[in-house]
Amino acid sequence: MLLYVLRRLLTAIPTLFVIVTLAFFLMRVAPGGPFNQERGLSPEIRANLEAQFGLGDPLWLQYVNYLNNLLHGNFGPSYNLPDFTVTELFAAGLPISAQLGASALILALLLGSMLGIIAALNQNKVGDYTVIAIATAGSTIPTFVIAPVIQLVFGLTWHLLPIGGWGDGALLNKIGPILTLALPQMAIVARLMRGSMIESLRSHHIRTARAMGLSDWSVVVKHALRGAVLPIVSFAGPAAAALLTGSVIVETIFSIPGVGRYFVEAALNRDYTLVMGTVVVIAIFTILFNLIVDIMYAVVDPRVRYD
Amino acid sequence: MSTPETVLSVNDLRVRFRTLDGVVEAVKGINLKVGAGETVAIVGESGSGKSQTMMAAMRLLASNGEATGSVDYRGRNLLTLSKSGLNEVRGRKITMIFQEPMTSLDPLYTIGNQLIEPIQRHRKLGAAAAREEALKLLKLVKIPDPERRMKSYPYEMSGGQRQRVMIAMALANDPDILIADEPTTALDVTIQAQILTLLAELQQKLGMAIVFITHDLGIVRRFADRVYVMRQGEVVEEGVTEAVFSKPTHPYTKMLLSAEPTGRKAPPAPNAPILLQGRDVEVVFKIGGGFLAGDPMLLRAVDRINIALRKGQTIGIVGESGSGKSTLGRALLRLLGSEGSIRFENRDISKADKGDMRPLRRELQLVFQDPFGSLSPRMTVGQIITEGLLVHEPSLSAKQRDARACEALEEVGLDPIMRNRYPHEFSGGQRQRIAIARAMILKPKVVVLDEPTSALDRSVQKQIVELLRKLQKDHDLSYLFISHDLAVVRAMADYLIVMKQGKIVEEGMTDAIFDNPREEYTQTLMAAAMDPTKFRLSA
Known part of the structure; x- marks a missing residue:
């Protein structure tokens, strides 16, 4: 197993390299640059800035320099937020985004699984239809609708929650963003769990468990659920990578100083270093969580062996 | 033969399934009796309702199925028993083994874990005592190296061994009745014979009644005291096995008994040309191996075979x-x-x-x-x-x-x-x-x-x-x-x-x-x- 993890981490290096390379050159194919904004800078200032950041060098040299810096853990300075390095921006924002994302993911997994199980046990009955209705609504209503509704109802009307802001991480400030992030994921988890549980409950070994007179709890939780969680595990990996790296919509609507905004803002501003930083962070998260998913597979299912 | 006490009686059992094409009646009002220690076979072809009869008795029907009538086990009607009352009978007094040895055990738990669970549930034994019992059972069904097998997962065992484990599980609480639903159909013939012999031995030792659901008349003839012949949800003939086999009265039973393919094929003329010929045919599969994983294992599935097929x-x-x-x-x-030469109509x-x-x-x-x-x-x-x-x-x-x-x-x-x-x-x-x-x-x-x-x-x-x-x-x-x-x-x-x-x-x-x-x-x-x-x- 350890050997397997090591092997996977080793193969992550070429993967990352390919991602970085692709992102670097794709970014440069896009027209414009960090310093041609709507309010044009004078040519001298622009030339100065470009010289300072080495943007006048041939592209291959810039690429080699970037890789070299990256290998030393240096993501470079942000072009548009010149007072900060990319590393500083992530050090400040990533914990916030990750905290919200992780809470939302846990909430979605717990609630979604529960709803899914309830639906599966009441297949084609009222309970099932209720869950399907909730799940359909959850996955069809976009976050940019859910978020303002939460602000409106809980913030403006009932005064239960602040409308926005981080408030130095006060619990009440987190509830709105977490709910908004969790709802669509919960809907997906509920649907996945329902389908997976229905299939699992039909399997032959569940029939055996019933024929042996085992309790409903044991039949459902010990035997059916364990077999049914694998699709949820596969879903949770990429979902975790996406959630933990922040959401532009939620962070913008709730004025959260996370990193979700950077990807869009930086891409629009051609803030090359910040875009590259975001790509690397998301790539690392994705690779890492996929590895965790594969390890979880082996934990849940003894037939999965990696050595 | 003295009539043994009846332990299970099925009275006017009907099983219906609600399907998209309307209600399908799988079992149409049948009556069966099983005496203590007796071996009863229910024989019929697929769709005859033989399995659904016993699934209904055990309340294991699919969710769109519904059973009416009564299934009495020592005065208790299993069809109307409360869930907890039912679970005192299932796995304790009446147990069941199934046709699919490969999938009837939970793939995610060890054999030991799965054997111990019903023992603990029905007999309130401590963990150590239940484990001892489980080990005894594995020995009873002649699983080699039972200590080690307790820690094995189903996927590590062959179909025959898994069916032995199922039998061990079914016998764990010394049941009155064992229902065996095509227990050997999915197994190779030599394994089939071993499992059937084991069941017969265990019955002699433990004295439970066995209800054999099967399509295989050979099994019925060898093992059953009495037989019910089912067709399209009805019992068309019943009686002592030997009588039914020697003097079948219903045309369907007669047809079943003569259903063995007969006749022989004459060989082709000795000078018939060879159409397809294989020389030293060899197929080797590679298993595993890959980046940092070492050399693959080689499996010689076909080992230098010569064959010549004539017109x-x-x-x-x-x-x-x-x-x-x-x-x-x-x-x-x-x-x-593959390796070796294959010729078709004299062409390599x-x-x-x-x-x-x-x-x-x-x-x-x-x-x-x-x-x-x-x-x-x-x-x-x-x-x-x-x-x-x-x-x-x-x-x-x-x-x-x-x-x-x-x-x-x-x-x-x-x-x-x-x-x-x-x-x-x-x-x-x-x-x-x-x-x-x-x-x-x-x-x-x-x-x-x-x-x-x-x-x-x-x-x-x-x-x-x-x-x-x-x-x-x-x-x-x-x-x-x-x-x-x-x-x-x-x-x-x-x-x-x-x-x-x-x-x-x-x-x-x-x-x-x-x-x-x-x-x-x-x-x-x-x-x-x-x-x-x-x-x-x-x-």
């Missing part, structure tokens, strides 16, 4: 699962890469690539075992059987193809009107006819039949065997008939090859081998195959 000949290839018989068939058709095809093989494909056809999985559910029967014509006779017009489809369907005994229907509307036997039509429409010379009758009921098997023999005669076909079913092979093949672990153990004229098997393995196979015409030895 008009049928070579039967028998062997148990894993013997390499199907792999050999596929290698000879070049559907799998062992190095032929996909493009070279394409024109030959129509002459070398294959019919599979699974009539359910091998037909595309989204194509009509007409489309399925004419698909090959699109490749091999592209000049045909749609009308001509349709005419050929009608011809082919008629030839396999189906009404050509059916060509516009979809496969799910057909029974297993009909589907196998469709699969045969799909091969025959191309007018092949060699057909590899890979267990074409194994998924079918005996009476349907017989029809398919007769159909295949007729087609062979009409078109002078050569067959490679792969099967584990000796009765069917005997009726189909004039030459026989017995395979084990990739090698030929014995070969020769079919009758000669059946009458006088030389090798020990062949003898075991023959002994294990149960002949329903012979009565059991033990009383």
